[in-house]
Amino acid sequence: MSEKRIKNIIIIGGGTAGWMSAATLSRILKNGYANITLIESEAIGTISVGEATIPQILTFNSMLGLDENDFVKKTNATFKLGIEFVNWSQIGDSYIHPFGSYGIDMEGVAFHHFVLKENARRKARGQAQLDIEDFCIQSAAAKKDKFMRPIRAQRSVLERIVYAFQFDAVLYAKYLREFSEHHGTKRIEGKVVEAHQNSETGFVESVTLENGQNIEGDLFIDCSGFKGLLIEKTLKAGYTDWSKWLPCDRAVAIPCESVGEPIPYTRATAHKAGWQWRIPLQHRVGNGHVYCSQYMSEDEATQILIDNLDGEPIAEPRHIKFTTGHRKKFWDKNVVSFGLAAGFMEPLESTSIHLIQSGLARLMTLFPYKGIEPAEVDHFNRSTLIEYERTRDFLILHYHLTKRNDSPFWDYCRTMEIPEFLQTKMDLYRTNGRIFRDNDELFNETSWLAVFFGQKLDAQGYHPITNTVDSKEVERRLMHIFDATKQAADVMPLHWQYIKDNCRA
Ligand SMILES: Cc1cc2nc3c(=O)[nH]c(=O)nc-3n(C[C@H](O)[C@H](O)[C@H](O)COP(=O)(O)OP(=O)(O)OC[C@H]3O[C@@H](n4cnc5c(N)ncnc54)[C@H](O)[C@@H]3O)c2cc1C
Known part of the structure; x- marks a missing residue:
């Protein structure tokens, strides 16, 4: 060239x-x-x-x-430990997609298979189910508004803290x-x-x-x-248009005053034809409503956002159009x-x-x-496209894996045809709880699991190697990890205190 x-x-x-x-x-x-x-x-x-x-x-x-x-x-x-998803599976539900990972793999098998096994046993006995979130330090800390950077502490959960920023x-x-x-x-x-x-x-x-x-x-x-x-x-x-899978095409953004201390996670709350973000910063909260113009007008979307702000708006609404x-x-x-x-x-x-x-x-x-060189340009384009497609499929999962039937928007998302890669991921999990990460895929097993669990895709089986460990022993190990995670979250400082001590603007 x-x-x-x-x-x-x-x-x-x-x-x-x-x-x-x-x-x-x-x-x-x-x-x-x-x-x-x-x-x-x-x-x-x-x-x-x-x-x-x-x-x-x-x-x-x-x-x-x-x-x-x-x-x-x-x-x-x-600091950000993950995203809380509210109203995605059904109105009233919520879960956290945390950074980091859940528990510890055992017997060469991914940790969540042991949770699936234990939950199957508990279901058969009419006992309460375990929540995978209780085995992840990021989720456990987020729920208590706690944060600290990882520290060197051998065999402690505190070594494994993973975070990002808002x-x-x-x-x-x-x-x-x-x-x-x-x-x-x-x-x-x-x-x-x-x-x-x-x-x-x-x-x-x-x-x-x-x-x-x-x-x-x-x-x-x-x-x-x-x-x-x-x-x-x-x-x-x-331009390749993906709106048939990700139909939201508008956003309205309004920052507002903080009420209370900033929490260490982003919140994504699903509404009738889209969802609202809430990003807490040190000096204000960023908010926006991403929606689909086919199902909702600009005025209605703006009103929903204003009604759901937790502080006074500090700027006029800003409207953004896009095509996914x-x-x-x-x-x-x-x-x-x-x-x-x-x-x-x-x-x-x-x-x-x-x-x-x-x-x-x-x-x-x-x-x-x-x-x-054309070969290098082609390689760049090919690998970028794969990264985009894999990311797209993970986003589609949130919309498609819903039980919501309270609006035409959710009816569309729930019943739409989805890309084959995503269908395969869902089928593999549904059959035997298996999750595979494709080579360069951005989102790892924790991420897929968080949404599968959070949006209630039931796995009908779990890895048979978990059966090589006696049920009582599985329960004992799980409770040990549960306690270690809880205790680690308890000793962490509050997020806002940590900022004040280390990096207050
Ligand atoms: C609603 C919404 C929410 C988002 N939230 C997130 C999020 O939480 N996390 C995340 O990772 N990403 C998020 N993004 C994406 C993120 O905002 C963008 O990826 C990021 O801001 C990069 O924007 P940009 O620099 O490409 O474009 P812009 O910020 O639009 O910058 C374009 C630049 O080009 C300049 N320019 C344009 N035309 C000319 C010209 N003719 N001559 C000279 N200069 C020119 C402009 O002046 C400007 O400086 C969000 C996007 C949207 C729409």
């Missing part, structure tokens, strides 16, 4: 995706290896939502070499901007109005700003948001897209920031040091 060594990298957009890209590139391609320029337009602004993350962000922070307490302070962040999206971009500029990224304020392509190769050679300035580049990173300024408007990469799906090519010619320019799956499992991060990791692995 091109024999040219990449010297000038131009990032279009200064939202979360743009500044994550600038931070990564300026950190890795250092000592003048490449010139990194970011163009953003304050007049256009950023989407300014995207405040909940997953634990992989710790890898990103450590790659950049960030001081975590400083990062938490400057982004008004809180932060202010605007402050996050600002934080990464400072980092990137410090590491050599040049920022240009201005609106890109035109892109110029090579007449033979179609590669983008330069972009022109509203003030007439022309900026040339060898590699362009499109982080321009939903419109995909270069990847779509210039290169016409095309992705660019047919995430990387085309010399343009690589990240963030909303690459695609969007709704924020139900806080995956978008992670997809930017993993896309950047993939780009760095395949970085075109000697020029852009």
Whole structure:
């Protein structure tokens, strides 16, 4: 495709995706290896939502070499142990999808098989069922509003604490901007109005700003948001629409004042035609209602959100339209897209920031040091697509695995046809409680299990190797883990106290 060594990298957009890209590139391609320029337009602004993350962000922070307490302070962040899902299986139900894992695998068999066995025994005797959440330190701590980072304590559950962050999206971009500029990224304020392509190769050679300035580049990173300024408007990469599986296509966001101390988890509450997020930060609470415009009007969605805020609103409602799906090519010619320019799956499992991060990791692995090679571009596109599809299927599970029949929206979700990969996952669990993680799948066994358990997909069997352990012994071991988890959660400090002691903004 091109024999040219990449010297000038131009990032279009200064939202979360743009500044994550600038931070990564300026950190890795250092000592003048490449010139990194970011163009953003304050007049256009950023989407300014995207405040909940997953634990992989710790890898990103450590790659950049960030001081975590400083990062938490400057982004008004809180810690996150998982997501509480309310009203998803049926109105009145709730469960936590925690980070980390449940219990300890025994006899070479995944832990949950022992819970399934014990619950089958208890059911036969008319006894109360065990709740898998009681075997996970993240869930147990979240329910008590407790938090601490993992500590070195051999054989203690406290060694196994896994967490992420909830932060202010605007402050996050600002934080990464400072980092990137410090590491050599040049920022240009201005609106890109035109892109110029090579007449033979179609590669983008330069972009022109509203003030007439022309900026040339060898590699362009499109982080321009939903419109995909270069990847779509210039290169016409095309878009795959997934709304038949993830039908929500609107969001309304309203931050509100905090009432009470911030809790260490995000909440996702299902409503009649969508769901509401609640993300507690140090200085406010982020809220939004993601809904499907086919089943609900903007006014109704906004009213539902206002009625369900727990503090006074501190901004006017902001309305966002989107189509769930992705660019047919995430990387085309010399343009690589990240963030909303690459695609969007709704924020139900806080995956978008992670997809930017993993896309950047993939780009760095395949970085075109000697020029852009079609085989490498194809590999990038193929593996990104797999990651998107697997993530999509996990999101669909939440909608499809419901008993709700109180609205046409839930009737649609409950009865829709689902992708084969998801159907296989559900069938494997339903038959014998088995869960397999596919190679690069983002969500692990804990995640699938959390939703299967929480949304009540009954497993009709469990692994036969559990029968090699006597039932009384199974019960004894489970109770031991139950007690150890409970005691560990009891000794942890309150989340807010931990922040005050370590990283208060
Ligand atoms: C409702 C909603 C909730 C979300 N919640 C979460 C969440 O909890 N967790 C999570 O991980 N993700 C979440 N996301 C996704 C997350 O917000 C995005 O992945 C993230 O903010 C990245 O956005 P971006 O940088 O791609 O786009 P934007 O923030 O839209 O930035 C686009 C940038 O491009 C610039 N630009 C555009 N056009 C031009 C031009 N012509 N010239 C110059 N500059 C230009 C803009 O000025 C801006 O700087 C959510 C998304 C939505 C819609």
